[in-house]
Amino acid sequence: MLSIYQLKPRFQSLLRPTVQRLHARGVTANQVTLGAGVVSVLLGLLLAWLSHITWLFILVPVWMLLRMALNAIDGMLAREFDQQTRLGAYLNELCDVIADAALSLPFALLAGVSPALVVIVVLSATFSEYAGVMGPLAGASRRYDGPMGKSDRAFAFGVLGAGIAFGIFDATWSNGLLLVILVLSLYTLYNRVRQGLAEAR
Template sequence: MPSIYQLKPRFQALLRPLVTRMYRRGISANQVTLAAGIVSVILGAVLALFSLQLWLFALVPLWMLLRMALNAIDGMLAREFGQQSRLGAYLNELCDVIADSALFLPFALLPGVSPSLVVIVVLLALVSEYAGVLGPMVSATRRYDGPMGKSDRALVFGVLGAGVASGLLPLAWIDIVLLLIAALSILTTVNRIKQGLAEGGVDTASPPSKQGRTDA
C-alpha cells in the first residue's frame, strides 16, 4: 500500500547537510528524539488548555512538518554516525506514539467534534504502530506499511489543523475525516501483520510462538 513514508529517502537527502552539521556540534540522536517528543506534549497541552482559540491549531501543521524533519534527523544521526542504541530504539518508538497522542487528542475538545472518534483514532494509531514494531518478533523488519502510517497521520492532522485555524474546514466535517482515518488505520494494521508474516515466512495458520521474545 502506498504511504508518504516512501518519500523518506528523498527527504533525508535534503536534510543530510544539516544532519552532518548537527553531528559536528555534538547533538545526539536521542537528544533530537526527546526534544521532538517534549515539544509535541507541550504543544498538545497548550491546544487542550486553549482549544477554543482556533487559530492556535495553525501550529499543528507547522510543528508536524518540523517534527517529520526531526524524526528523519534522529534516524540519520543514529544510522550514519554510529549512534544506534537500545535506549534509542525505545525512545524512538515511545516518543512517537506519545507525541501523536498528545497532538491528536486536543481535536476532541473542538465544538461539534466527537471525542469518542478522536480517542478511537488515537487507539487505532497505537495498535497499528504496535503491529509494525512486532515485525522483528516474527523474523521480519519493523513494518511501515500504509495506507495510514505515522507520516500519513501527520499530514492528515496537519491539514485538519490548518483547516480549523483558517475557518475553511467546517468543524462538523472533522468526524467524517476521523472515520476515514479509523478505517485506513485498521487496514494499515492488517497490512502490517500480513506483510510481516509474509516477510518472516510465518504460516498464518500455525499457533503463536514465542519467537523473538526476550522475557522467557
C-alpha cells in the first residue's frame, strides 16, 4: 500500500551527515525522541491557547517536517551507533502517539470544525499505531503499512494547517479533509491487522 513511509530510506540518506555530527557531539537517540515529543506538546498547547489566531497554524507543517526528520534521526542514532535500549523502544512509540494527539487536537477548537470528528481521527490514529505495535505479539514484525501511517498523517495535518493559516480551507473543506484522514486511518488499521496476520502465517 502506497505510503510516504516508503520514502524513508532516501530521507535517511540525506540526514546521515547530520546524524554523524550529532553523534560526535554526544547527542543520544533518547534525547532526540524526548525533545521532539516535548516540543510537539508545547506547540499543541500554544495552538490550543491561541486557536483564534489561525495564521499560527502554519507552524504545524513547519514542525511536522522537522519532526519527521527528528524521528528519522533518533532511529538512525539508535541503529547505527548501538544506542538501542528498551527504554528507547517505549519512548519511541509513546512519544509519537502523544505528539500526534497534541498536534491534532487543537484543530477541534477552530470555528466550524467538528470537535467530535477531530477526536475520532485522533483515536483512529492511535488505534492504527497500536495495531502496528501489536505485530510482534502476533508473531509478525512491527507493521508500518499505510495508507495513513505516521508520516502520511503528518503530511495531511500539515496540509490542513497550511490551508487554515492561509485562509484556503473553510470549515467545510477542513471537515472534509478530516473525514478523508479518518477513512484512510481506519483502512490503515485494517491493513496492519491483515498484513500482520498474513506475515505470521
